Amino acid sequence: MKYVLSFNLNGLPVDTLVKATDTLLDVLREKLNVVSPKRGCDNGDCGACTVLVNGEPVRACLTIGLTVAGKNVQTVEGLQQDGKLHPLQRAFHEHYAAQCGFCTPGMLIAAKALLDKNPKPTREQIVEGISGNLCRCGTYVEVVEAIQAVAAGKYKE
Amino acid sequence: MAEYVGQPVLRYDGIGHVTARTRYVDDIQLPGMLYIKVLTSPVHKGIIRHLDTSAAERMPGVAGVITAKDVPGKNAYGLIPDQPVFTPEHIRYKGERIAAVAAVDEDTAMEALEKIKLDIEEQEPVFDPFKAMEPGAPLVRPEGNVWEFNSGKTRKIRFGDVEKGFAEADVIVEGTYTTATNDHAPMEPQVSVAYIDETDRLAIYTVSQDLYFHLGMLTAIFNLPMNKIRYIGGTVGGGFGSKNDIHCDHVAGLMALKIRKPVKYRHTRREETAYTTKRGPWTFYFKDGVKKDGRIIARYVKTVHDTGGYAGMGPYVVDKNSILVAGPYAIPNVWVDGICVFTNKPPCSSMRGFGIINGTAADQLQTARVAEAIGKDPWEVHFINAWREGDLGATQFKVEAAGLIEAMKRAAELAGIELPAHLKAMSSRGR
Amino acid sequence: MKDVLYFAPTELTEALKLLAQYGEKATILAGGTDLVPRINYYELKPEVLVYIGNLGLDYIEQSDGKLVIGAATPTAKIAASPLVAEKAAALAEAARLSASPAIRTAGTIGGNLANASPAADLATPLIALGATVVLVSAKGEREVAVEEFFKGPGETVLQPGELIKEVRVPIKKGKSVFLKLGRRKAMTLSVVNVAVYVEMEKGQRCVDARVALGAMAPVPLRCKKAEGVLQGCVLPMSALEGAEFLDKARIEKAAELAIAESSPIDDQRATAWYRRKAGKVLVARALAAAAGVAI
Ligand SMILES: Cc1cc2nc3c(=O)[nH]c(=O)nc-3n(C[C@H](O)[C@H](O)[C@H](O)COP(=O)(O)OP(=O)(O)OC[C@H]3O[C@@H](n4cnc5c(N)ncnc54)[C@H](O)[C@@H]3O)c2cc1C
Ligand code: FES
Numbered sequence: 001m002k003y004v005l006s007f008n009l010n011g012l013p014v015d016t017l018v019k020a021t022d023t024l025l026d027v028l029r030e031k032l033n034v035v036s037p038k039r040g041c042d043n044g045d046c047g048a049c050t051v052l053v054n055g056e057p058v059r060a061c062l063t064i065g066l067t068v069a070g071k072n073v074q075t076v077e078g079l080q081q082d083g084k085l086h087p088l089q090r091a092f093h094e095h096y097a098a099q100c101g102f103c104t105p106g107m108l109i110a111a112k113a114l115l116d117k118n119p120k121p122t123r124e125q126i127v128e129g130i131s132g133n134l135c136r137c138g139t140y141v142e143v144v145e146a147i148q149a150v151a152a153g154k155y156k157e
Numbered sequence: 158m159a160e161y162v163g164q165p166v167l168r169y170d171g172i173g174h175v176t177a178r179t180r181y182v183d184d185i186q187l188p189g190m191l192y193i194k195v196l197t198s199p200v201h202k203g204i205i206r207h208l209d210t211s212a213a214e215r216m217p218g219v220a221g222v223i224t225a226k227d228v229p230g231k232n233a234y235g236l237i238p239d240q241p242v243f244t245p246e247h248i249r250y251k252g253e254r255i256a257a258v259a260a261v262d263e264d265t266a267m268e269a270l271e272k273i274k275l276d277i278e279e280q281e282p283v284f285d286p287f288k289a290m291e292p293g294a295p296l297v298r299p300e301g302n303v304w305e306f307n308s309g310k311t312r313k314i315r316f317g318d319v320e321k322g323f324a325e326a327d328v329i330v331e332g333t334y335t336t337a338t339n340d341h342a343p344m345e346p347q348v349s350v351a352y353i354d355e356t357d358r359l360a361i362y363t364v365s366q367d368l369y370f371h372l373g374m375l376t377a378i379f380n381l382p383m384n385k386i387r388y389i390g391g392t393v394g395g396g397f398g399s400k401n402d403i404h405c406d407h408v409a410g411l412m413a414l415k416i417r418k419p420v421k422y423r424h425t426r427r428e429e430t431a432y433t434t435k436r437g438p439w440t441f442y443f444k445d446g447v448k449k450d451g452r453i454i455a456r457y458v459k460t461v462h463d464t465g466g467y468a469g470m471g472p473y474v475v476d477k478n479s480i481l482v483a484g485p486y487a488i489p490n491v492w493v494d495g496i497c498v499f500t501n502k503p504p505c506s507s508m509r510g511f512g513i514i515n516g517t518a519a520d521q522l523q524t525a526r527v528a529e530a531i532g533k534d535p536w537e538v539h540f541i542n543a544w545r546e547g548d549l550g551a552t553q554f555k556v557e558a559a560g561l562i563e564a565m566k567r568a569a570e571l572a573g574i575e576l577p578a579h580l581k582a583m584s585s586r587g588r
Numbered sequence: 589m590k591d592v593l594y595f596a597p598t599e600l601t602e603a604l605k606l607l608a609q610y611g612e613k614a615t616i617l618a619g620g621t622d623l624v625p626r627i628n629y630y631e632l633k634p635e636v637l638v639y640i641g642n643l644g645l646d647y648i649e650q651s652d653g654k655l656v657i658g659a660a661t662p663t664a665k666i667a668a669s670p671l672v673a674e675k676a677a678a679l680a681e682a683a684r685l686s687a688s689p690a691i692r693t694a695g696t697i698g699g700n701l702a703n704a705s706p707a708a709d710l711a712t713p714l715i716a717l718g719a720t721v722v723l724v725s726a727k728g729e730r731e732v733a734v735e736e737f738f739k740g741p742g743e744t745v746l747q748p749g750e751l752i753k754e755v756r757v758p759i760k761k762g763k764s765v766f767l768k769l770g771r772r773k774a775m776t777l778s779v780v781n782v783a784v785y786v787e788m789e790k791g792q793r794c795v796d797a798r799v800a801l802g803a804m805a806p807v808p809l810r811c812k813k814a815e816g817v818l819q820g821c822v823l824p825m826s827a828l829e830g831a832e833f834l835d836k837a838r839i840e841k842a843a844e845l846a847i848a849e850s851s852p853i854d855d856q857r858a859t860a861w862y863r864r865k866a867g868k869v870l871v872a873r874a875l876a877a878a879a880g881v882a883i
């Protein structure tokens with residue numbers, strides 16, 4: 001039994017056939033070939049699969065795909081506007097906030113979710129904002145600095 | 158060149174990472190690709206009495222099943238090639254591979270695994286390396302539970318005369334230290350994608366940290382010359398030593414060879430944690446002969462490394478550890494015995510530092526204990542004993558470009574510790 | 589693989605009809621943060637998923653002297669609600685300390701309770717605050733005290749066909765405190781957690797005390813013996829008459845009794861021995877903070 005799932009992905013409508021138990025991560029990665037959310041654990045622990053659903057950060061691996069019907073899903077593929085890097089992307093790059101890069105898409109989304117709600121977070125709030133995202137390479141310090149730089153307005157156009 | 162020296166250089170792959178255009182192996186999807194799941198041993202030790210995969214093979218959605226019988230070449234791999242891709246008979250750890258299924262998706266492959274009939278005669282396992290060394294212990298390996306180095310059952314470092322050193326010492330300081338098993342836990346779990354390419358070569362997208370090294374092992378397993386294998390490396394989502402060992406490429410490659418269709422084999426996080434190679438646990442026993450002035454004049458170290466059911470890089474890890482475990486000190490009399498033991502646990506292998514940091518941790522604890530025993534500050538003991546330019550190490554090598562004292566001074570400075578003047582006056586250039 | 593059915597009803601009556609129709613085959617899906625890992629790892633093979641996120645059960649209101657929270661309200665919303673912070677401080681704190689941002693936006697209060705983990709963070713404050721859950725089915729509605737809702741790890745009084753509609757927290761005068769000890773600061777399940785509620789008459793005599801412990805027994809536990817030794821006690825400097833003094837010694841006695849009532853286990857997060865030691869300190873700290881006693 002397959003269901004038709006329709007939702008908005010990075011601003012464009014998509015339709016796809018899914019099973020009831022397919023997660024949003026399965027839908028994005030395996031059906032739609034949108035691979036920025038990474039599969040690090042399928043267990044909610046690592047945060048590499050973090051995406052925005054109606055602007056809120058969620059674990060794609062814990063979200064049953066069909067529950068996003070009609071909603072807006074955003075991934076790192078949608079961060080660039082008019083071919084220009086998002087300030088967070090530039091800041092991450094220039095602060096060396098990605099080493100192997102596997103946690104980076106999830107970190108970027110967690111950072112975006114934080115700044116969208118709270119454009120001037122304290123260091124504590126930044127740390128709390130990325131507390132659900134593991135980085136085995138240990139880029140935490142650089143990630144926090146990159147987010148601080150964006151919050152301080154250093155990456156405005 | 159000049160524009161790079163002394164300048165921070167942006168990463169060449171940084172934009173790829175922040176835009177998520179970087180492609181990891183699990184991001185690769187090939188048309189018609191099938192997914193592999195592996196049947197692993199539910200018991201720690203035993204003998205396979207009966208294995209029947211026919212019901213799984215007949216299941217709709219299943220494209221193929223492979224077992225030890227489907228290995229065209231050598232069913233063994235590793236730095237010391239002692240581990241089978243699929244075990245034909247003996248089970249040495251829980252999680253050992255027995256069969257693999259390729260199906261239209263992982264759900265179907267999992268269901269097919271349940272249809273495989275497996276009859277194992279369970280045997281008594283041994284988990285504790287010290288118990289494994291006792292006479293009459295369950296045999297993890299037919300040849301015995303202790304690894305044979307070219308020097309026998311121990312890796313030996315002999316330098317000076319430790320007994321003489323102990324006799325001349327003012328104080329004898331003993332200590333036993335243990336370190337635990339670690340998993341590398343890279344964010345990217347093990348994964349492999351294999352297919353037969355347009356020129357009939359077996360192509361494998363790999364997360365290997367050692368392409369050429371693994372390619373050699375794969376040629377033996379597949380019984381193919383190197384030019385028939387396209388082994389494609391790329392970006393790895395962290396390794397930390399776990400990608401020094403093959404975990405998926407052999408299975409994916411064998412399946413692609415058999416069914417001639419693209420396949421992907423990836424570990425779940427739980428499989429990754431439970432079954433991949435580990436940093437093995439260690440026990441270190443130290444006995445030091447120490448002079449009241451702080452000089453360590455004799456050091457005896459016995460180490461026991463648990464390498465699990467297969468050698469992995471265990472013996473090599475013991476080599477490295479044995480060479481360095483006595484520490485960066487000018488100790489005139491050193492005796493090291495390194496032992497590598499098999500137990501019924503997942504094989505242990507490389508992880509960041511190949512056993513060196515485990516030894517360093519033990520050495521640092523022991524040296525602090527030495528300082529305590531003679532009523533001195535640990536810094537003092539480290540400074541007094543530290544290698545100086547031209548000193549002879551326990552493996553008979555001459556220390557060149559010594560810098561430990563300078564490094565310790567800088568570390569103290571960074572930690573905000575004020576060292577006494579006589580230590581500050583010391584230098585690696587002489588005693 | 590057997591086909592799994594999926595329903596996303598938009599009316600409560602429709603949901604209850606589906607739950608009645610499929611009975612034990614139906615699995616209620618809220619935020620999925622407890623359920624989906626089990627599906628991903630084939631520990632749970634659901635037959636019918638009934639998603640309750642579109643039923644309008646996402647609300648936090650005040651009515652009839654109670655704080656009423658819809659079962660599908662995400663933990664993040666509870667953590668951010670000024671109303672919850674004011675009327676049920678311990679619950680707000682538990683929500684704030686639970687999991688991490690992207691789990692809190694999805695995970696719900698109803699799911700946290702129905703999942704019935706002994707370590708569920710929202711359960712202890714709700715017990716300490718004397719909250720109830722409203723359970724509905726096609727047959728009708730019943731209200732159960734949260735402390736009576738749990739039967740064992742993963743087991744509750746919920747019957748097939750029944751769902752939690754909302755949680756009701758009585759608004760009381762006293763002070764509630766929640767303390768959690770995890771393996772790290774964020775994104776960590778409780779090694780032990782404690783919620784207490786203390787009401788002091790004129791700020792000096794304890795007229796109501798409730799103590800609840802999490803991750804210390806097969807279910808989130810109310811510790812009545814500990815509560816008993818606090819009732820009627822007065823602060824040492826008080827002019828009020830009281831049975832005993834509410835001082836450091838009394839608080840430690842209560843903490844000891846609470847631990848004596850518990851039955852913690854060794855698991856991957858901590859040993860029973862450690863849980864008892866740390867739990868006792870946490871109970872004492874929480875009671876001291878709630879009663880205004882220096883310890
Ligand atoms: C990484 C991670 C960290 C976590 N950290 C914490 C933590 O710190 N503290 C903590 O307490 N929990 C934690 N959790 C667990 C989980 O997030 C919470 O328990 C959450 O509140 C569960 O809610 P849900 O809506 O996601 O439940 P679901 O997963 O949707 O459901 C859980 C169970 O409840 C049932 N159910 C759901 N809603 C209802 C209802 N209204 N009526 C009847 N049955 C229902 C479901 O059928 C299922 O059996 C963590 C989980 C993860 C993955
Ligand atoms: S893959 Fe979703 S949290 Fe790890």
Ligand code: FES
Binds near residue numbers: 134137
């Ligand atoms: S950069 Fe490698 S895990 Fe974060």
